[in-house]
Every structure is written in structure tokens, then in C-alpha cells.
Ligand code: NDP
């Protein structure tokens with residue numbers, strides 16, 4: 001880091017730390033000496049990451065197998081955190097997904113439930129369980145929510161996902177208002193195309209279709225997003241960034257993307 005490290009020794013709680021942006025954020029924080037509570041459903045991947053980060057960066061990692069859709073589990077797991085892990089100063093609400101690219105009226109109720117329960121309700125369950133801890137230790141804290149440019153406008157076949165990310169914007173804004181007299185800052189980070197496992201999950205394992213999403217454009221990398229999250233979290237206490245949009249060079253917004261099959265020859 002080129003500026004003062006204000007992160008060293010802090011505790012960050014990350015949801016969806018087994019892949020993509022969440023995993024890269026864990027690594028980026030570890031490099032700055034942040035101790036990590038890493039959560040997701042795939043415990044084996046969490047444990048692998050814990051072993052790697054503790055060895056490589058000499059930080060401490062606590063893992064929690066957590067499905068953010070399970071309100072009771074989220075509440076209980078966070079209430080039962082060991083005392084030494086309760087001083088959480090950074091929360092990254094990252095767990096999320098899209099399912100399919102079907103017309104709105106053709107989405108199955110299972111897919112609708114999974115997307116809304118994970119992206120919207122899961123984010124709320126985790127946030128609501130962690131804010132009391134942040135308020136009780138009274139230190140300056142920050143919550144970073146993963147929104148998306150998809151939350152700015154609907155695109156064909158993406159309305160359920162887009163609506164979930166529009167909800168992140170409104171819930172982030174509402175929380176910032178509700179916490180305005182506290183030392184907790186809220187940032188909604190809205191990336192465009194980031195090459196991760198996201199499209200593979202969206203297309204339910206159809207790797208060929210997933211690959212096409214990232215063909216012809218130099219996508220953002222999960223490390224790009226992680227670096228920005230670290231930057232935001234490292235700002236002085238008096239500086240809040242309510243919202244930040246990040247797109248690859250050839251993406252103007254959620255709807256306008258220039259794809260060039262010869263792009264790799266630049
Ligand atoms: P990945 O598929 O690579 O990672 C998603 C992560 O979410 C995984 O670690 C997964 O872990 C976790 N997750 C999914 N469902 C649940 C659940 N029910 N409970 C707990 N964890 C869960 O995707 P990305 O890294 O790309 O996505 C991360 C976030 O960034 C999402 O919110 C996404 O909407 C957002 N985003 C992504 C963009 C992109 O282009 N990739 C652009 C803009 C925003 P596990 O399966 O182990 O539970």
C-alpha cells in the first residue's frame with residue numbers, strides 16, 4: 001500500500017469468501033494485516049483459504065460455514081462468535097448470485113427465491129446481526145455492500161437479479177441514513193463485468209455460455225474490485241464514499257458494452 005495502513009490488526013467479516021470477489025478481497029485484506037472472519041457455504045474451500053492466508057500473511061482467520069439465507073443460523077453464528085472475534089470493524093456483504101437469463105415471467109419460483117433470499121434478505125440478516133457488535137465497540141466501522149451496475153437499470157432477462165441489486169442501493173442508502181449519527185460508514189460498490197465464477201453459476205454449469213460473457217472485452221478482475229474495497233476501507237474515519245461504480249474500459253454502464261473479438265491483439 002502506498003499510503004498509511006489504517007487497516008493493520010482490524011477484523012473484517014466477509015460473506016461469499018470462497019470464490020471471485022470475496023476470495024480476492026480476503027487476500028487483499030490479508031496483505032494489509034487484517035484478521036478475517038471468512039464465511040460461505042463450502043467449508044472445505046474456506047479451510048483451504050484459511051491455511052493459505054495464515055501461512056502466507058501471518059494473520060488470523062476464523063471460518064464460519066454460513067448460508068446467508070438462513071436467518072436463524074446467521075443470527076446464532078454471529079451471536080456465538082468468540083469474544084476475541086467480536087470487534088468487527090469491516091463487513092463486506094459480498095455473497096450473491098444471478099440465476100438464468102430468462103424473461104421475467106419465465107423465472108422459476110425456486111430461482112426467484114434463491115436470488116432474492118441470497119442477495120437481499122441474506123445481506124440484511126448478516127448486516128442486522130453485525131451492527132450491534134459495531135455499535136457496542138464504538139470504533140469507526142464500515143459496511144461495504146456489493147451492488148452492481150445491474151441495479152441502475154434492467155437488462156433483458158436479468159430483471160430479478162437487477163431488482164436485487166437495485167434493492168442493495170436502496171437498503172445501503174437507508175442504512176446510511178439510519179446510522180448517520182453513529183461511527184459506521186456504508187458504501188455500495190457497483191461493478192460492471194467482473195470475470196469470476198458468477199456466469200458459471202448464472203448458467204448453471206454451462207461453461208461455454210459463461211465464457212462468452214467475458215469474450216471480446218477485457219473484464220474487470222476480482223482483484224480490481226478487492227483493491228478498491230481495501231482503498232475505501234483504508235480511508236480516514238472522516239471520509240465516506242456512499243457509492244462507487246466501476247466498469248471495464250469498454251463498458252459504459254449496465255446496458256452499453258463494446259465487444260471486439262480482436263481486443264486481445266491491442
Ligand atoms: P462468484 O460466484 O465467484 O462468488 C460468489 C460467492 O457467493 C461464493 O463465494 C459463494 O460461496 C457465495 N454464496 C453464494 N450463495 C451463498 C449463500 N446462500 N450463502 C453464503 N454464500 C453464498 O461470484 P462473484 O465473486 O462475481 O460475486 C460476488 C458478488 O459480486 C455478488 O454479490 C455479485 O452479485 C456481485 N457482482 C458481481 C459482478 C460480476 O460481474 N462478477 C458484477 C457486479 C456485482 P459458496 O458457494 O461457497 O456459498
Ligand code: 8X3
Pocket residue numbers: 147148149150158191192193194254
Ligand atoms: C453482474 C454484472 O452485467 O452481469 O452484476 O449483471 S452483470
